Amino acid sequence: MAGAGEGNGKAKGRKNRELTQSDAGLGPHDLENDDLEVIPTAVPRVGDGYEAASDPGGAMAAGFIGEAGRTLSEEDLRRINTPRGLIQLIKSKNINLEEVRKTLLYEQELRQLQVELVRLQRWVQADGQRIAILVEGRDAAGKGGTIRRFTEHLNPRAMRVVALPKPTDDERGQWYFQRYIRQLPNKGEIVFFDRSWYNRAVVEPVMGFCSKKEHQRFLQQVTEFEHMLYEDGVTIIKFWFSISKEEQANRFEARRQNPLKQWKLSPVDEKAQELWDSYTRFKEEMFSKTHTTFSPWIIVKANDKQAARLESLRYVLNLLPYRGKDEAQIRLTPDPNVITRFHRKMAELDF
Numbered sequence: 438m439a440g441a442g443e444g445n446g447k448a449k450g451r452k453n454r455e456l457t458q459s460d461a462g463l464g465p466h467d468l469e470n471d472d473l474e475v476i477p478t479a480v481p482r483v484g485d486g487y488e489a490a491s492d493p494g495g496a497m498a499a500g501f502i503g504e505a506g507r508t509l510s511e512e513d514l515r516r517i518n519t520p521r522g523l524i525q526l527i528k529s530k531n532i533n534l535e536e537v538r539k540t541l542l543y544e545q546e547l548r549q550l551q552v553e554l555v556r557l558q559r560w561v562q563a564d565g566q567r568i569a570i571l572v573e574g575r576d577a578a579g580k581g582g583t584i585r586r587f588t589e590h591l592n593p594r595a596m597r598v599v600a601l602p603k604p605t606d607d608e609r610g611q612w613y614f615q616r617y618i619r620q621l622p623n624k625g626e627i628v629f630f631d632r633s634w635y636n637r638a639v640v641e642p643v644m645g646f647c648s649k650k651e652h653q654r655f656l657q658q659v660t661e662f663e664h665m666l667y668e669d670g671v672t673i674i675k676f677w678f679s680i681s682k683e684e685q686a687n688r689f690e691a692r693r694q695n696p697l698k699q700w701k702l703s704p705v706d707e708k709a710q711e712l713w714d715s716y717t718r719f720k721e722e723m724f725s726k727t728h729t730t731f732s733p734w735i736i737v738k739a740n741d742k743q744a745a746r747l748e749s750l751r752y753v754l755n756l757l758p759y760r761g762k763d764e765a766q767i768r769l770t771p772d773p774n775v776i777t778r779f780h781r782k783m784a785e786l787d788f
Contacts, residue, residue, distance in 0.1 A: 549767040550750040560759035567622040571633040574678030577688035600631035638723035663732040678739040734779040748775040
């Protein structure tokens with residue numbers, strides 16, 4: 438009898454953890470029993486059916502863990518002994534459950550993709566591959582955060598992040614590409630460029646850091662430079678992280694308010710909103726003149742940071758033929774609603 442009762446309990450537990458398609462639209466106060474343990478199979482994003490939930494009773498809208506009045510203390514956590522208890526605690530703090538679910542899913546997918554990145558790096562080392570990943574985009578587009586997710590669990594002996602400061606007097610007298618050539622990947626290495634030689638395509642002409650002649654010379658030489666690298670066996674992946682003007686303004690303001698992130702605001706950043714249209718003009722010229730079959734531009738819609746990070750990782754994993762790829766337990770094909778290959782008929786390049 439005890440065995441039968443125990444079996445029924447397990448079956449009931451499994452039943453409680455099953456999630457129907459209609460459950461994906463649950464609001465923050467509609468989850469019951471063990472539903473929190475079940476994570477849906479797609480990342481909910483604003484714009485494709487997902488909306489941040491609010492408290493319908495006219496009370497304070499549901500917010501995020503850590504905000505004033507929504508902090509979980511150690512005592513709170515010690516009292517939790519069931520999934521249902523955790524849900525009740527979150528409800529009592531008026532925390533947005535849908536955001537919790539979204540974050541849980543993000544962390545789960547990120548970990549699985551990072552496992553695949555470790556496998557990819559082993560292949561790069563064993564086969565002597567040379568991979569250069571260029572991460573470009575407007576200020577506050579999430580470039581650095583994405584690179585951190587790429588590199589978090591990689592072997593630092595076979596990986597580097599390059600974020601060069603402004604050139605020295607000696608470097609200004611050299612061929613423009615010379616200081617970047619020194620940073621190119623060695624055999625068996627992946628190098629991430631947090632901004633790259635494409636500074637001369639957008640930031641420098643917008644800010645007046647180079648002459649018109651230097652800018653035009655760069656646009657003439659860069660495709661030849663990249664083609665030489667391609668012919669020599671270097672794989673170049675060029676990401677452009679695209680955000681809307683409103684989202685950029687919001688992120689700048691968040692940095693001003695956060696003492697731990699104020700260092701991210703530079704004089705160049707402060708002018709980004711004012712010079713938005715100028716950035717757009719030079720960026721479009723860069724795309725039209727430097728997008729090639731052997732070194733294409735990959736545009737990442739980055740208003741949603743989490744989606745941008747996941748899909749960028751997926752793009753790299755899907756592109757490279759590393760060993761063990763067929764055994765991946767997670768989708769590697771990037772979402773075309775987030776990752777887009779540039780083409781010259783695109784009407785809108787900022788999202």
